[in-house]
Amino acid sequence: MIIKVDVDVCTGCETCVDSCPHTAIVMEGDKAFINEYCQVCRICLSTCPEGAIKEIGESMQKKQDDFTAYKGVLIFAEQREGKVTQVALELLGAGRKLAEKLDCSLSAVLLGADRGEADELIKWGADTVYISSGDELRHFNDEPYAAVLTSLIKKHKPEIILAGATPIGRSFIPRVAARLSTGLTADCTSLDIDAETRDFLQIRPAFGGNIMATILCPNRRPQIATVRPRVMKKGEFDEGRTGEIIEVDASGLDSRTKVLESIKEVSEVAVNIQEADVIVAGGRGMGGPDGFKLLEELAEVLDGAVGASRAAVDEEWIPYSHQVGQTGKTVCPKVYIACGISGAVQHLVGMQSSDIIIAINKNPEAPIFNVASFGIVGDVFEVIPLLTKKIREAKGL
């Protein structure tokens, strides 16, 4: 299948040329032409005002298999040091919504933890928990985790699988997807079901987080997605909820990797930034490390933490542990103050669920204002010290 310009319809307006992330559209005379650099990403299809760009040939593979054998939503419930992690509860919240739309059950896989934790998962919304408490699963190791999860999927055939986009999920879930010859979508920020086809709609930032894309896995099952911590809301906790706990035999696991030692280093910054009620974050507009001193002062009067955009971290004005966004931390404080941050999607997905967002930027067109509750167009070097001073006064400090 290829993408072609219908030269009879093309008016030569060049709108499509800039839309191509692969610079595969060039002008030949007064008509657009798609050359061999085309990666069939389809972005240009919707940009042509005349509808002159078309897919030629067989557009999609036909559904070869009958998918009726696949039913149910399964989440991978990650544990650390024997305790179910928050992201597992968030996945149960997201998984429950999908299960309701599909009218199916919600199950969870729990590896290397005790039965008490399985009870927790049921109270948080799981109908069934598959548990294996084996010692070799206590600590995360890619190959045993991939082996147990793959065999459970083959046996129970869920149509959708969700896992946390954590160092664990992002490391071993790709092995599972490769082994099952099915699709995997990373770091989804929103999930839905196509009511007509029952296809799983997986929405994520694309192209460096400058735009959102809806991803489908139409011809393979199961459909697998990872979701970052703190993106989804936890489900309802019900102390009296009951469900089924099924022990899974996980003996005879092989692994070519071995964890020799596990060293815990809790970064105070990382904890602060994820638990702070107020985050004062800075971007390229802060100009340098000195700009971040202003942010520290403001954060201090608000008892908050300092965050940063990728641009500021790349410039090495502040360590990576402060980074908020798709490739940093996802946060949802009560108040997020974005200073000199333009607001690339890759940053927005990490903070837009904050209760109140205050944006300070000298460019009134900056996309950050699109998600802001309150916007101040102004010079950060003037506004921030003034804001710090006034809050200090108001608090009688």
Next chain:
Amino acid sequence: MKIVVCIKQVPDTSEVRINPETNTLIRDGVPSIINPYDLHAIEAAVRIKEEGSANVTVLTMGPPQAEDALREAVSMGADEAVLLTDRAFAGSDTWATAYTLAKAAETIGFDLIICGKQAIDGDTAQVGPEMAEFLNIPHVAYVKNIEKINGGSLIVHRLMGEGHDVVEASLPALLTVVREINEPRLPSLKGKMRAKKVEIKKLSGDDINADGSLLGLNGSPTQVKNIFAPEVKKDRKMLEGSPDEQIESLLSELKTLKCI
């Protein structure tokens, strides 16, 4: 020891903007670069070579202009460069990309494969571990330190969010590396000279014995349904007046909302 480093040429996404009216990416003047994480992968491989003996082959899959990225890698110290290029690869998702790279790595031969932890255009971090599965070798992701390599195994440190694990893996193996692992060098003059002259080996789908039905768009389980600009918040309020007045009105709003 034979090391294959997988790299990707990406648009410098920090330069990409979106046109809110047409909902399209504005790529005017956006330069193509080696994915920044991959620079650390190249550096890690070159250091192994310098400390012992190794042959470093840098591998990329992409359109013909990706040759520039390979030459840059050679200028940093890679020995050989392989460009996987074929119309049949177009439209590959992570699964099909991993399959194709795995077939190429098999063709080239390797003891160790090093990748960057993810590419900045897609940010999925999936291709490395998927490739390891296709090759039936172990992998360690998020490696921040290669402690030692001896005989048939290596010991590395991987980031785990709250600390790190010391992991031993048997060779052959695949690693994905994070920024903390090293500081990539700048190309030397000698390296640049070599990069100009080095022969870029080109491989097609046939050359790597790939199953054509598993390549490109047709071999990709996932498909992009549509793309769209992120939503605009409806209740936003732009504050007006002098900086002083703006801050006063902000503080009174925050007081009403009981935020301060």
